[in-house]
Amino acid sequence: MPVPLILAPLKKVSRFDALIDSGADMVYAGYSMFSRGGKGYGLNYDEMKILAEKAACSGKKAAAALNIIPDVLKTEDFFNALERLYLLGIKDFILNDAGLISEAKKKVPEIKVTASVGCGVVNTEDVLFFEELGADTVVLNPLITPNEVTEIRGKTKIKLELFIFFEKEYIIKSKCLLTGYIKEGSSKKGVNCGKICAFNWSTSGRDIDSFFNISKPFKSSLIELTNYYISAGIDIFKVEGRNFPEKIILKVVKSLRQKIQEKRND
Amino acid sequence: MIELSTGISNLKELKETDIESYDAVYLGNPFCIDYEDNFLKKTEDIQKGVEFLKSRNKKAYITTPAVPRNEDFKFIYKLLEASVKSGIDAVEVHNMGVLRTASKIVPDIPKHIGILANIYTSFTCEKLKEYGGERITTNPEVTLDEIGIIIDKSKIDVSFLVHGKIPLGITGTCFLLEEKAGICPEVCKQAFWLKSKEWVLKNVGKGVYSGKDLCMIEHLDLLLKMGLKYFRIESLYETPEYRCKLGNIYKSAFLNKDSGRKNIQQILKISEYGICNGYYFSKSGRYYIDGENKLHENRIFGGLNG
Numbered sequence: 001m002p003v004p005l006i007l008a009p010l011k012k013v014s015r016f017d018a019l020i021d022s023g024a025d026m027v028y029a030g031y032s033m034f035s036r037g038g039k040g041y042g043l044n045y046d047e048m049k050i051l052a053e054k055a056a057c058s059g060k061k062a063a064a065a066l067n068i069i070p071d072v073l074k075t076e077d078f079f080n081a082l083e084r085l086y087l088l089g090i091k092d093f094i095l096n097d098a099g100l101i102s103e104a105k106k107k108v109p110e111i112k113v114t115a116s117v118g119c120g121v122v123n124t125e126d127v128l129f130f131e132e133l134g135a136d137t138v139v140l141n142p143l144i145t146p147n148e149v150t151e152i153r154g155k156t157k158i159k160l161e162l163f164i165f166f167e168k169e170y171i172i173k174s175k176c177l178l179t180g181y182i183k184e185g186s187s188k189k190g191v192n193c194g195k196i197c198a199f200n201w202s203t204s205g206r207d208i209d210s211f212f213n214i215s216k217p218f219k220s221s222l223i224e225l226t227n228y229y230i231s232a233g234i235d236i237f238k239v240e241g242r243n244f245p246e247k248i249i250l251k252v253v254k255s256l257r258q259k260i261q262e263k264r265n266d
Numbered sequence: 267m268i269e270l271s272t273g274i275s276n277l278k279e280l281k282e283t284d285i286e287s288y289d290a291v292y293l294g295n296p297f298c299i300d301y302e303d304n305f306l307k308k309t310e311d312i313q314k315g316v317e318f319l320k321s322r323n324k325k326a327y328i329t330t331p332a333v334p335r336n337e338d339f340k341f342i343y344k345l346l347e348a349s350v351k352s353g354i355d356a357v358e359v360h361n362m363g364v365l366r367t368a369s370k371i372v373p374d375i376p377k378h379i380g381i382l383a384n385i386y387t388s389f390t391c392e393k394l395k396e397y398g399g400e401r402i403t404t405n406p407e408v409t410l411d412e413i414g415i416i417i418d419k420s421k422i423d424v425s426f427l428v429h430g431k432i433p434l435g436i437t438g439t440c441f442l443l444e445e446k447a448g449i450c451p452e453v454c455k456q457a458f459w460l461k462s463k464e465w466v467l468k469n470v471g472k473g474v475y476s477g478k479d480l481c482m483i484e485h486l487d488l489l490l491k492m493g494l495k496y497f498r499i500e501s502l503y504e505t506p507e508y509r510c511k512l513g514n515i516y517k518s519a520f521l522n523k524d525s526g527r528k529n530i531q532q533i534l535k536i537s538e539y540g541i542c543n544g545y546y547f548s549k550s551g552r553y554y555i556d557g558e559n560k561l562h563e564n565r566i567f568g569g570l571n572g
Contacts, residue, residue: 069386072412098362099389120384123336125363132366133393143438148336171435171474172333174384177407178434181476181551182465186407188386201460201467 003264004234007063007161008253009241013047016054016062022250023257026061026236027051028094033081034066037242038192045084052089063092067116068190069100079107086111096174096188098133105134112136117163118188120174124152131158137236141173142166142220146228153233161236162229165252167243168220170197219244223252226259268520271425272499272509273329276303277311280318283506287513288499290325291315295502296332296360296382297436297473299341302451306331307341309348316352325355330368332360332382333436339367346371356401359383369397376400378425381498382433386412391420401425401496406432406480410546414492423496426489428482429512429533430500431468431475432544432551440471454503459539465552466539470503476551481541483529484557486519511536527557 008024010016019027029051030042043051048064055062064085070078078100082093086108093111095101096118104113114137115121115130122141130138137159140149144162152160169176177186178196185191198218222229226237237256241249270288274280275295285291293315294305305312305328312328319326328349331338342364349357350372357375359365360382368377379385379394379402386405394402401423404413417424442453454471461467466477480500482489489497499516501509515529533541542552549555554562 072387072415075387075389097384097387097390099387099391099393102393103389118384120333120361121363122333122361123339123363125339125366126361127363129362129366143335151336170437172438175333175382176435177405177432177551178467178474180407180545181432181434181467184550186545188405188407199462201462203458203460203469 001230001264002235003260004230005236006253006256006260007236007238009239009249010043010051010062011241011246013043013050013054015246016051016058018246018250019253020058020060022253024060024239024253026063026092027055028063028065028092028238030065030067030242031081031085034068034070034078034190036065036067036187036190036193038190041192041242045088048085048090049088052085056089061092062090063094063114064090065094065116067094067096067118069097069186069188071189079104082111083108098130101130101135102133114139114161117141118174120172122172123148124155127152127156127158127160131156137161139163139238140234142222143172146225146232149229149232149234159235160233161238162222162234163240164223164226164229164237164256165219165221166240168218219248221252223255223259226256227263230260230263267495269325269496270499270513270517270520271325271327271496272501272513274509275301275502276305276308277315277318278303279506280315284510285319285322285324285513287510287517288324290327290355291319292327292329292358292498293354294329296329296358296380297433297502298440298454298471299331299338300450301454306345309344312345312348312354313352316354320353326353327356327358327378328354329358329380330360330364332380333438334361334364342367343371350375365394365397365399373398379403381406381427382436388416388419391416391422395420395422403427403498406434406551407545409548410488410492411548413494417493424494425496425498426482426494427480427500427544428486428489428497429516430479430498430504431477432480432542433473433475433500434467434551435474437472437474441469442471457503468503475500475503476542476544477539478542478552478554479533479537479540480544481533481537481554482543482546483516483519483533484527485543485546487523508536530556 005025010027032042035042115135271290273292295301360380381403468475
């Protein structure tokens with residue numbers, strides 16, 4: 001049985017070794033110009049260069065997340081940035097739009113592209129659509145059950161990736177527009193998610209405590225189902241990182257590595 | 267020629283609505299297959315719905331589930347087959363997997379890509395044309411400027427949300443049932459307003475809408491100059507009276523080439539929590555810019571007092 005890889009988030013390039021030592025097989029980092037997480041989030045060009053060098057030396061992979069939808073006037077900058085990163089040695093990219101994925105593969109056919117969770121993949125036909133588009137990996141929505149993964153696995157050879165640890169959200173990942181309605185700017189276009197679903201919302205005549213209110217802690221985990229997802233055919237387990245401190249991420253990666261090892265030993 | 271359309275979930279609501287002002291209706295509720303007598307599940311009603319519309323010289327479109335899981339595809343195959351037999355004019359899809367399926371099962375029926383499909387770029391529009399996409403509705407977060415570029419670059423027809431509550435999200439499970447707010451399918455017929463500070467949202471069980479109605483009545487000239495001709499009023503979870511009144515206002519405005527403030531008071535009587543422009547002018551979705559380009563941030567844009 002193939003052993004799934006662990007993909008962990010890198011927020012500071014100096015912490016690359018810490019992530020790998022805790023058990024990650026690959027890391028991903030937002031590219032600051034085109035990454036979700038708001039202004040200033042992610043690695044800049046020079047830091048990406050260091051990351052590419054570290055990845056090459058260690059034999060591990062590093063992926064760049066250009067996972068916002070760029071302003072329509074900045075599309076050329078978007079693809080230029082992707083090509084520059086490729087020339088640095090970054091071969092793997094995480095994108096969030098069908099058209100951008102298709103265009104990226106046309107411009108730089110050698111890259112590997114992950115259709116990220118923002119692409120809204122929730123069924124087998126979705127996976128096949130993105131496979132036809134040219135994606136090399138598809139991130140499944142964390143709603144997808146192990147049984148559904150088995151069904152998908154039977155129909156495609158594309159790599160299947162799953163968020164195994166992620167931020168709890170009220171609305172299905174990829175379908176939330178709350179931030180832009182309340183604040184100004186879209187989280188899909190780079191504005192930091194306003195966590196609108198976690199505000200205290202009330203409805204007339206009802207107790208406010210639980211109505212439309214994501215309670216803290218905001219983390220959600222499928223780690224207890226790791227074995228089932230491995231048996232079903234997941235290739236990559238992804239740990240979400242944007243809003244979690246590093247010590248939690250390292251703990252999750254270690255725990256996941258242990259689970260995978262135990263399954264391997266069975 | 268302008269086409270004004272709206273969405274109606276089931277046959278009963280279709281028959282209860284005076285659709286005279288509309289040119290087309292999208293049959294079905296894409297948020298929840300279990301919505302009472304949803305066309306998407308009660309496929310035997312599709313033929314009746316199409317006949318009802320055609321007898322009134324209206325176009326009949328069918329929508330499809332927005333977030334279908336694998337198990338939902340047995341409904342989708344049945345739905346598409348029933349749609350072909352009934353003479354539907356187009357299939358609306360909100361999911362790429364459904365588009366792929368529809369392109370194989372009903373290749374000759376035009377595909378409209380719906381507002382929940384996350385269409386942001388002209389690149390995506392180009393790809394979707396390969397699957398039979400003939401008309402797209404951009405994601406609500408796409409601005410007017412971006413829509414103009416999409417029209418220009420991809421040469422695809424664009425359906426424009428001109429009025430109604432903005433769909434802000436879909437959930438995997440029904441929030442109202444989880445909170446024991448009532449019994450399915452009756453519970454989502456009531457209005458559940460969610461309030462926090464000055465913000466208002468509408469929860470419909472498996473979906474969340476803006477509390478305000480998006481309203482572009484004061485900007486119709488601009489929209490027509492952009493080349494837009496397909497306009498949609500969002501009314502899935504609204505009353506037949508709402509559908510009829512808004513349809514009349516907009517149809518009259520288009521026909522008579524009049525828009526502007528004379529309609530606003532009428533609209534505000536129908537829109538309980540006020541109006542906004544959504545994201546069209548690159549502002550917060552809940553703000554309203556009037557025909558004189560004045561920005562209104564208040565919770566209820568009423569009395570023209572800003």
